[in-house]
Each structure stands twice: as C-alpha cells, then as structure tokens.
Amino acid sequence: MPSTGIPERLVSVEEAIAAIPDGASVAIGGHTLRRHPMALVREIIRQGKRGLHLLGWNNGIDMDMLVGAGCARVVETSYVGMGALGLARNMRRAVESGQVETVDHSETTAIDMFRATALGVDFLPNRTPLGTDLMTYNDGLVEITSPFTGQTYAAVRGVQPDFAILHAHTADVHGNVQLDEANWYDNSVDSFIGRAATHVIVSVEQIVSTDYVRSHPRQTYLPREYVTAVVHAPFGAHPCCCDARYGYDQAELRAYYEASKSAETFDAYLTDRVRSVRDHWEYLDKVGVAGLLTAATRPSVTQGAVQA
Amino acid sequence: MTAGFSKDEIMAVATSRYITDGDTVFIGTGLPMLAAYLAKATHAPNAALMFESGVLDPRPRSIAKAVGDPRLVSTARRVSGMLDSLLMLHGGRVDLGVLGCAQVDRFGNINTTAIGSYQKPSTRLPGSGGANDIASLARHHVVVTRHNRRTFVDKVDYLTSPGHLTGPGARARAGLPGGGPVGVVTDLCVFGFDPRTCEMVLESLHPGVSLDDVRAATGFEVIEPPGLGETVAPTATELDILRNKIDPEGVYL
Numbered sequence: 269m270p271s272t273g274i275p276e277r278l279v280s281v282e283e284a285i286a287a288i289p290d291g292a293s294v295a296i297g298g299h300t301l302r303r304h305p306m307a308l309v310r311e312i313i314r315q316g317k318r319g320l321h322l323l324g325w326n327n328g329i330d331m332d333m334l335v336g337a338g339c340a341r342v343v344e345t346s347y348v349g350m351g352a353l354g355l356a357r358n359m360r361r362a363v364e365s366g367q368v369e370t371v372d373h374s375e376t377t378a379i380d381m382f383r384a385t386a387l388g389v390d391f392l393p394n395r396t397p398l399g400t401d402l403m404t405y406n407d408g409l410v411e412i413t414s415p416f417t418g419q420t421y422a423a424v425r426g427v428q429p430d431f432a433i434l435h436a437h438t439a440d441v442h443g444n445v446q447l448d449e450a451n452w453y454d455n456s457v458d459s460f461i462g463r464a465a466t467h468v469i470v471s472v473e474q475i476v477s478t479d480y481v482r483s484h485p486r487q488t489y490l491p492r493e494y495v496t497a498v499v500h501a502p503f504g505a506h507p508c509c510c511d512a513r514y515g516y517d518q519a520e521l522r523a524y525y526e527a528s529k530s531a532e533t534f535d536a537y538l539t540d541r542v543r544s545v546r547d548h549w550e551y552l553d554k555v556g557v558a559g560l561l562t563a564a565t566r567p568s569v570t571q572g573a574v575q576a
Numbered sequence: 577m578t579a580g581f582s583k584d585e586i587m588a589v590a591t592s593r594y595i596t597d598g599d600t601v602f603i604g605t606g607l608p609m610l611a612a613y614l615a616k617a618t619h620a621p622n623a624a625l626m627f628e629s630g631v632l633d634p635r636p637r638s639i640a641k642a643v644g645d646p647r648l649v650s651t652a653r654r655v656s657g658m659l660d661s662l663l664m665l666h667g668g669r670v671d672l673g674v675l676g677c678a679q680v681d682r683f684g685n686i687n688t689t690a691i692g693s694y695q696k697p698s699t700r701l702p703g704s705g706g707a708n709d710i711a712s713l714a715r716h717h718v719v720v721t722r723h724n725r726r727t728f729v730d731k732v733d734y735l736t737s738p739g740h741l742t743g744p745g746a747r748a749r750a751g752l753p754g755g756g757p758v759g760v761v762t763d764l765c766v767f768g769f770d771p772r773t774c775e776m777v778l779e780s781l782h783p784g785v786s787l788d789d790v791r792a793a794t795g796f797e798v799i800e801p802p803g804l805g806e807t808v809a810p811t812a813t814e815l816d817i818l819r820n821k822i823d824p825e826g827v828y829l
Contacts (some may be wrong), residue, residue: 346704347704349703366696372703374709395752
C-alpha cells in the first residue's frame with residue numbers, strides 16, 4: 269500500500285529546535301551518560317535558548333551542558349552527575365549561585381511524572397519519597413491516602429512538557445522510531461517521556477524505509493502517533509554511548525569534565541565544540557573520524573550488547 | 577593503620593559480611609560490587625546480584641572483566657532494564673542494598689542532594705538517583721562511607737534517602753515499606769543500629785583504630801557499648817580473592 273497521505277516529519281536539526289521558544293519546558297531522554305540527544309542539546313545552545321525548564325529522570329552531560337550555557341532556569345530530575353568522572357560542575361555552580369532552581373525526585377517519582385501523563389492520568393501513587401525532604405521541597409509530591417486500604421502514598425503529579433528531545437537508532441520519515449534489538453534496555457523510560465510531551469523531537473542514527481519498520485515491528489518503541497519531528501543525526505548521542513552502535517567517547521568526556529571546572533574554561537569549550545561549528549555535521553568533522561570510530565569499535569560495545 | 581590490608585579492602589570485606597547466602601542484593605559499581613563478588617566467592621555463593629542496568633544474577637566467566645564493565649555479563653538469569661530493576665525493588669524482592677552518602681546522621685538518614693540550604697546550597701550534590709528508592713524499598717540496606725565530621729553529622733541538611741527517620745516506628749508511620757539500614761561500614765569502624773532507639777551504635781573498631789579516633793570523626797555522640805570488639809580483619813583468602821581474582825588491575829582497590 270502506498271504511503272501517500274501520511275505526513276513526513278523529517279527535518280533538519282535547526283528546524284526541529286527552532287520550534288522551541290524561550291521559557292519552554294523541555295524533557296530530555298537518556299540516563300546518566302547514556303544515549304542523551306546531544307546533537308539536539310548542542311543546537312539548543314547554538315540557538316541561544318533561555319529560561320528553559322528541563323525535565324528528566326537521571327541526567328548528566330546533557331543538563332550540565334545546557335545549564336553551563338545559561339539556557340536553563342529550572343532543573344527537574346532525580347540526578348545530575350557525570351557518573352564515574354565526578355560531579356556535574358556547571359550544575360553545581362549554577363545552583364550554588366542561585367541561577368538555577370532545582371526540583372528533586374527519586375528515580376521512580378521522576379519516571380512516574382512522565383508515566384502518569386503517558387497513562388492519561390494526572391498523578392500516580394508512589395511510596396519512595398515518603399518521610400524525606402523530597403516531599404518538603406517538591407510540590408509535585410503530595411501525601412495522599414489510599415481510598416481502599418488507608419495506606420499513605422505520595423501522589424506524583426504528572427507533567428506535560430512542551431517538548432521532549434530523545435535519541436534513538438532508526439526511524440522512517442513518518443516518525444516511527446525504533447531501537448535496535450541489541451540495546452541495553454537502559455532507556456525504557458524514553459518511551460514514557462515520548463508519550464508525555466506535547467511536541468516530541470527524536471534524533472536517530474539512521475533513517476530507514478517504512479518497509480524496514482514493517483519488517484522489524486518489535487523495534488518500534490515510539491510510533492508516529494507520538495512524534496512531531498525526526499532528525500537524522502548519526503553519532504547524535506556523542507560523547508554519550510548509544511547502546512550497541514557506539515560506546516562512550518572517554519577522551520571527549522574527560523575533556524568536557526576538565527573544561528567544566530570553571531565558567532571561563534567551559535565557555536571556551538562551548539565556543540570550540542558548539543558555537544564555532546555551524547551544525548552537527550561540522551561538529552562530527554571537528555571530533556574527527558578517528559575519535560568517533562574509536563568509540564564505535566570499543567570491545568565492550570560489540571561483546572556486551574544484549575541480543576534479543 | 578595496620579599493615580596487610582588497605583582501608584578499601586577492610587571496607588569491602590566488612591560490607592561483604594552483610595550479604596547472606598540466597599539474598600537478592602542491589603549493587604552499584606565500585607566498592608559494593610567488590611564486596612558482592614567477594615561474598616559470592618566465599619560465604620554466599622547463591623546470592624543473586626541485581627545491577628541497576630537490569631542484569632540479574634550474572635555468572636561471569638571472568639569476575640575481573642565483569643567488574644571492569646558490568647555490562648560484559650553473560651549467563652545472567654535475566655537481562656531486562658533499568659525500569660525492571662526498580663520494579664524488583666518495588667515488589668519487595670530486594671533483600672539488601674548498599675548505599676554511599678555525603679552526609680549521614682545517627683538514624684542513618686542520608687543526604688546526597690544539598691549541603692547548606694536547599695535553594696542556595698554551599699554544595700549542590702548529584703541528587704538521589706536510585707538511592708532514595710533503594711533506601712525506601714529494599715528489605716534492608718547498608719551504608720558504606722569514609723568517616724569524618726563533614727559526613728557524620730548531627731542532622732543532615734537535606735534528607736534524600738531514609739534511614740530510620742526520627743526513630744522507632746517512624747518509617748512505618750511515614751508509610752515506607754522497607755526495613756531501613758542495618759549497618760554502617762566506614763574506614764574506621766562498623767556501626768549497627770540499636771533496635772530500641774534506631775540510632776547508630778558502634779559494633780567494632782577496625783584494627784589499629786581507637787574509640788577516640790571514631791569520636792573525633794563523628795559529629796554526634798558515640799557511646800562505648802559493652803563488649804565493643806575489633807572488626808575481624810580480612811583473611812588471607814579474602815585478600816587473595818579481592819586482589820587477584822576480583823580486581824587484579826586495581827581499578828577500585
């Protein structure tokens with residue numbers, strides 16, 4: 269059957285991100301230093317967005333970079349850190365100086381704020397934050413009582429971010445987004461984030477035909493019903509890892525961490541890696557083929573990925 | 577410090593002793609992973625390790641490689657995902673978790689969010705991650721940390737992950753299902769928790785460490801309990817396993 273009549277959603281990085289206004293709420297997929305949509309993040313910085321409310325469930329270089337670039341007003345997640353490298357230093361400076369407001373979650377309340385909306389409800393009950401200061405300072409967590417048992421719960425308010433930005437493996441031009449069979453299953457929460465936001469922008473490693481999608485239907489984790497824009501961005505998670513496609517770019521992550529030690533050195537990093545390159549393709553040229561393929565061919569990627 | 581083993585080694589060994597054979601244990605990278613694989617190699621061969629990545633009960637051919645990259649685990653009973661590992665916690669199927677901290681108080685309440693005021697902290701830390709979930713939901717958990725006055729405080733500035741909250745019955749009143757912390761392992765000593773008060777109580781001093789050393793490093797009162805003993809030092813077998821089989825590259829130790 270021909271695909272005529274079904275909208276095509278493939279756009280450039282620039283066009284996708286231009287839709288985000290200052291002050292918007294933007295949810296970001298990925299976990300710690302894994303499969304964040306870094307090409308989209310860098311474009312947000314290039315376009316000079318301000319006053320954003322960032323939401324996620326466990327974040328790292330993605331939120332730290334946006335905070336360091338002055339794009340964020342509020343950061344809402346369970347974690348912002350650079351994993352084994354150390355603290356997220358831009359985030360630290362911004363919060364300690366009062367430039368950025370934080371909204372803190374446990375991992376499950378961070379998941380549930382998206383999952384509630386995905387389920388079409390305005391809250392979900394959860395017990396993890398009870399008795400802690402998560403309840404004290406996060407007004408999206410409110411104590412309630414079960415009407416059936418009297419058990420105390422924290423009601424986790426569902427969020428509906430204006431935008432979600434995600435990175436995945438394949439998509440067709442209509443916006444059926446897929447993950448390879450070989451993936452770490454780390455980012456199952458991406459599918460809740462993609463179902464909670466009003467506008468969903470997904471960058472992918474590879475654009476495939478709709479025939480490919482229909483031949484691999486189990487790989488579709490976000491069908492086009494949810495997707496606003498698709499962007500072709502190979503190595504779009506760089507320097508984060510991307511399941512079996514490529515590992516972490518350790519050298520780039522270390523360089524980032526080093527550069528983040530002061531506002532001045534970080535500004536130089538942003539100029540070099542973000543502002544002085546016109547787009548994602550020039551960024552990839554700058555990182556260089558050797559750097560990209562070193563990450564792509566590290567042993568842990570090819571041996572350790574889960575095969576369905 | 578007594579010669580023969582390092583601080584990290586005695587902390588790993590002391591932590592491994594909390595793992596009972598047959599337990600399902602939630603494990604993060606670093607020292608908890610060393611402790612867990614040590615327990616499996618010694619007294620708890622049937623303990624099932626659960627990694628936050630969703631790997632359950634791996635039987636790696638090379639522990640050293642598995643420790644180097646926890647994803648290189650084949651022959652796990654299940655590989656599912658991060659959401660599923662949290663579901664195990666929610667379903668009450670995790671017997672023990674191991675947590676670090678930036679601040680901890682006498683009830684084992686942990687702060688990994690903010691030192692100073694929440695809105696404008698003197699130090700903003702990464703936040704809960706999965707720590708709050710583990711502390712709230714695991715049947716029990718152990719805290720493992722270096723011991724100093726910055727860490728062992730009278731009251732945490734922000735309560736990220738629940739210990740025994742304000743004392744006996746407090747967790748149950750708050751609505752929390754898990755049993756809370758059963759021990760605190762430091763580079764100076766091991767604490768248990770007094771069941772009557774839910775406060776940390778000293779269980780053993782590491783070889784070469786005095787009660788004064790512990791008091792100097794603790795921001796709340798440390799009572800000398802009757803029968804205070806010395807932490808059993810790591811055995812030659814345990815050290816051999818740690819140094820030669822689990823972490824031969826010295827990545828963590």
